[in-house]
Amino acid sequence: xxxxxxxxxxxxxxxxxxxxxxxxxxxxxxxxxxxxxxxxxxxxxxxxxxxxxxxxxxxxxxxxxxxxxxxxxxxxxxxxxxxxxxxxxxxxxxxxxxxxxxxxxxxxxxxxxxxxxxxxxxxxxxxxxxxxxxxxxxxxxxxxxxxxxxxxxxxxxxxxxxxxxxxxxxxxxxxxxxxxxxxxxxxxxxxxxxxxxxxxxxxxxxxxxxxxxxxxxxxxxxxxxxxxxxxxxxxxxxxxxxxxxxxxxxxxxxxxxxxxxxxxxxxxxxxxxxxxxxxxxxxxxxxxxxxxxxxxxxxxxxxxxxxxxxxxxxxxxxxxxxxxxxxxxxxxxxxxxxxxxxxxxxxxxxxxxxxxxxxxxxxxxxxxxxxxxxxxxxxxxxxxxxxxxxxxxxxxxxxxxxxxxxxxxxxxxxxxxxxxxxxxxxxxxxxxxxxxxxxxxxxxxxxxxxxxxxxxxxx
Amino acid sequence: xxxxxxxxxxxxxxxxxxxxxxxxxxxxxxxxxxxxxxxxxxxxxxxxxxxxxxxxxxxxxxxxxxxxxxxxxxxxxxxxxxxxxxxxxxxxxxxxxxxxxxxxxxxxxxxxxxxxxxxxxxxxxxxxxxxxxxxxxxxxxxxxxxxxxxxxxxxxxxxxxxxxxxxxxxxxxxxxxxxxxxxxxxxxxxxxxxxxxxxxxxxxxxxxxxxxxxxxxxxxxxxxxxxxxxxxxxxxxxxxxxxxxxxxxxxxxxxxxxxxxxxxxxxxxxxxxxxxxxxxxxxxxxxxxxxxxxxxxxxxxxxxxxxxxxxxxxxxxxxx
Numbered sequence: 001x002x003x004x005x006x007x008x009x010x011x012x013x014x015x016x017x018x019x020x021x022x023x024x025x026x027x028x029x030x031x032x033x034x035x036x037x038x039x040x041x042x043x044x045x046x047x048x049x050x051x052x053x054x055x056x057x058x059x060x061x062x063x064x065x066x067x068x069x070x071x072x073x074x075x076x077x078x079x080x081x082x083x084x085x086x087x088x089x090x091x092x093x094x095x096x097x098x099x100x101x102x103x104x105x106x107x108x109x110x111x112x113x114x115x116x117x118x119x120x121x122x123x124x125x126x127x128x129x130x131x132x133x134x135x136x137x138x139x140x141x142x143x144x145x146x147x148x149x150x151x152x153x154x155x156x157x158x159x160x161x162x163x164x165x166x167x168x169x170x171x172x173x174x175x176x177x178x179x180x181x182x183x184x185x186x187x188x189x190x191x192x193x194x195x196x197x198x199x200x201x202x203x204x205x206x207x208x209x210x211x212x213x214x215x216x217x218x219x220x221x222x223x224x225x226x227x228x229x230x231x232x233x234x235x236x237x238x239x240x241x242x243x244x245x246x247x248x249x250x251x252x253x254x255x256x257x258x259x260x261x262x263x264x265x266x267x268x269x270x271x272x273x274x275x276x277x278x279x280x281x282x283x284x285x286x287x288x289x290x291x292x293x294x295x296x297x298x299x300x301x302x303x304x305x306x307x308x309x310x311x312x313x314x315x316x317x318x319x320x321x322x323x324x325x326x327x328x329x330x331x332x333x334x335x336x337x338x339x340x341x342x343x344x345x346x347x348x349x350x351x352x353x354x355x356x357x358x359x360x361x362x363x364x365x366x367x368x369x370x371x372x373x374x375x376x377x378x379x380x381x382x383x384x385x386x387x388x389x390x391x392x393x394x395x396x397x398x399x400x401x402x403x404x405x406x407x408x409x410x411x412x413x414x415x416x417x418x419x420x421x422x423x424x425x426x427x428x429x430x431x432x433x434x435x436x437x438x439x440x441x442x443x444x445x446x447x448x449x450x451x452x453x454x455x456x457x458x459x
Numbered sequence: 460x461x462x463x464x465x466x467x468x469x470x471x472x473x474x475x476x477x478x479x480x481x482x483x484x485x486x487x488x489x490x491x492x493x494x495x496x497x498x499x500x501x502x503x504x505x506x507x508x509x510x511x512x513x514x515x516x517x518x519x520x521x522x523x524x525x526x527x528x529x530x531x532x533x534x535x536x537x538x539x540x541x542x543x544x545x546x547x548x549x550x551x552x553x554x555x556x557x558x559x560x561x562x563x564x565x566x567x568x569x570x571x572x573x574x575x576x577x578x579x580x581x582x583x584x585x586x587x588x589x590x591x592x593x594x595x596x597x598x599x600x601x602x603x604x605x606x607x608x609x610x611x612x613x614x615x616x617x618x619x620x621x622x623x624x625x626x627x628x629x630x631x632x633x634x635x636x637x638x639x640x641x642x643x644x645x646x647x648x649x650x651x652x653x654x655x656x657x658x659x660x661x662x663x664x665x666x667x668x669x670x671x672x673x674x675x676x677x678x679x680x681x682x683x684x685x686x687x688x689x690x691x692x693x694x695x696x697x698x699x700x701x702x703x704x705x706x707x708x709x710x711x712x713x714x715x716x717x718x719x720x721x722x723x724x725x726x727x728x729x730x731x732x733x734x735x736x737x738x739x740x741x742x743x744x745x746x747x748x749x750x751x752x753x754x755x756x757x758x759x760x761x762x763x764x765x766x767x768x769x770x771x772x773x774x775x776x777x778x779x
Contacts (some may be wrong), residue, residue, distance in 0.1 A: 063721050068741055071738070073547055095734065101716065108610030112721050153714045309739070
């Protein structure tokens with residue numbers, strides 16, 4: 001008894017020591033190399049060419065909600081390739097729970113140096129609370145050089161620029177199979193009326209359904225509905241009303257908003273929509289919809305650029321072959337060609353020179369292109385799902401389909417940011433989703449949904 | 460598992476069939492009912508794990524198109540396991556981190572709590588009852604409310620300015636532990652202590668008093684009594700607490716996420732798995748495999764320590 005107890009304890013203690021040693025090893029190692037680099041950096045300072053910066057082994061940590069293996073690897077590689085020669089180590093950590101963690105880290109006094117915000121609304125809250133710092137003039141100059149004002153001004157809070165656009169998403173595009181359209185005698189619609197007529201024609205033909213739609217997304221179920229409504233708001237009422245809607249000058253129970261919600265609801269009828277999960281709100285927005293389109297269960301899917309990355313392996317895009325999938329612009333109503341976008345913005349939690357240097361580089365076309373090249377290499381040349389609207393990138397790092405996305409994004413002079421991300425969280429990632437889901441299910445009318453959402457708008 | 464095997468004699472009655480008679484057989488049937496119910500519960504509770512295990516071997520297409528019960532041989536693959544072990548953020552590193560958290564967080568509370576429980580149970584000192592009640596009442600403090608203050612403590616230490624003298628003294632130095640696995644097991648250790656002391660105290664205080672008197676007469680001091688008498692006798696309860704604490708720290712996400720969330724080099728498996736699926740569920744198909752690897756280690760720990768439960772608690776102790 002006693003012996004076996006001692007053995008047990010001995011084994012456990014040995015394990016504990018090994019484990020503790022393992023845990024410490026990394027830290028020691030990194031600290032050691034860190035200090036060595038510092039020494040080298042200091043001693044070689046005199047040899048450095050004029051104008052070259054050396055950060056002497058400093059480290060910059062970045063967090064964000066992007067956590068796909070290839071994305072994380074590509075961001076890390078692209079940044080370190082640039083900064084390693086300058087004596088700076090950059091670590092990007094993808095975080096499934098980013099939305100909650102960034103709050104905890106700020107409150108706990110342990111924020112990262114840089115974080116990538118997907119919602120300008122949240123970024124503005126942080127800016128007003130003084131948790132993030134305004135960007136230096138050099139960084140702002142880089143943003144002005146590489147980014148269209150429409151894409152960067154959403155993170156300008158009270159006259160100060162707080163965010164660097166680092167990733168762009170394009171919404172309001174329709175995926176379809178050109179060869180199938182041709183075989184069945186359909187044409188790509190150029191006006192919204194044509195689009196509705198096409199949907200009716202396809203539904204009447206009784207073959208596969210015109211549209212595939214899914215809005216299920218776990219606790220975020222319903223955001224796909226809000227995307228559609230935003231697209232409709234832009235197309236029906238233009239940019240000014242859209243801006244007023246986001247700041248709640250145009251209320252949710254306004255007839256114009258209800259008109260937009262009703263327009264979406266009218267398209268999502270049983271005759272028009274194929275839902276792999278039985279109903280629209282029980283169908284996941286991603287892979288099931290992509291698989292349904294690939295399997296010819298429907299003709300069209302309105303989605304975002306990242307949707308291209310969700311198709312089954314071996315799907316071909318925009319190469320003219322029989323099963324190839326291509327996109328067209330979700331047609332407008334008033335001929336003003338609005339584009340709905342979304343994206344990530346890098347923000348600084350301190351103004352150390354290395355933090356700002358990383359942000360300055362992240363604003364450039366060089367970074368965007370380097371990340372894109374690395375990301376598609378990670379995926380063996382498949383579509384990366386990454387897109388950046390930075391000006392001056394070499395277009396050859398993008399595949400033909402992605403180039404089309406960029407063309408739409410860069411040629412538009414009427415760009416608006418995803419409204420749900422700009423609204424207060426209670427609405428933008430709360431009631432707008434849940435009431436939209438209820439409307440989709442037919443539990444409430446568009447008028448009721450509008451009134452319910454308006455009631456949750458914070459004073 | 461052990462509970463079912465101890466119940467199983469209920470089914471197989473070894474009395475001869477003829478001697479039983481009508482009432483005897485009826486009685487045997489009634490007696491076997493709890494066993495059948497336990498088996499039923501075991502089966503129902505095992506189904507999700509079975510589904511997870513089966514799915515972990517199926518291809519992505521198979522997982523997304525049909526349920527695990529529709530499994531057939533052609534769709535089985537090693538790729539999921541291959542992917543989680545060979546990926547750039549391989550599960551090996553995070554397993555090492557999980558061990559670096561779970562082992563100290565299991566052993567340290569047991570060691571401290573065993574001493575404390577012995578002291579509370581068998582050493583007579585002033586204020587013993589009050590101190591014990593104070594310790595145990597800390598059980599009521601929810602861990603979640605303390606997380607952010609703890610993180611602040613790890614990051615910035617604690618300083619206190621004396622009111623009139625205008626002098627600042629450092630109560631806790633700034634260890635800068637955020638992002639280190641140390642911060643995680645330190646937190647686990649602290650929060651495990653009240654329950655560990657409570658559990659071990661209950662057990663240790665119920666050891667027969669004669670034993671301690673006999674040891675005293677033979678000239679043993681407190682340390683000898685603790686080391687040669689109490690510890691060997693408490694193995695079952697130490698093992699029981701060890702298993703619970705190991706399972707809890709191994710499967711913890713919240714504390715690890717708060718303390719080391721921003722440092723990917725210190726992520727335990729729970730955080731790795733949470734991040735594995737990717738932004739839009741691109742890698743959802745490798746989740747079952749990763750979850751199974753994560754669940755496998757506690758199973759090993761459980762079965763390895765199981766015999767300490769079963770062993771008679773006081774077997775042979777008085778005889779020496």
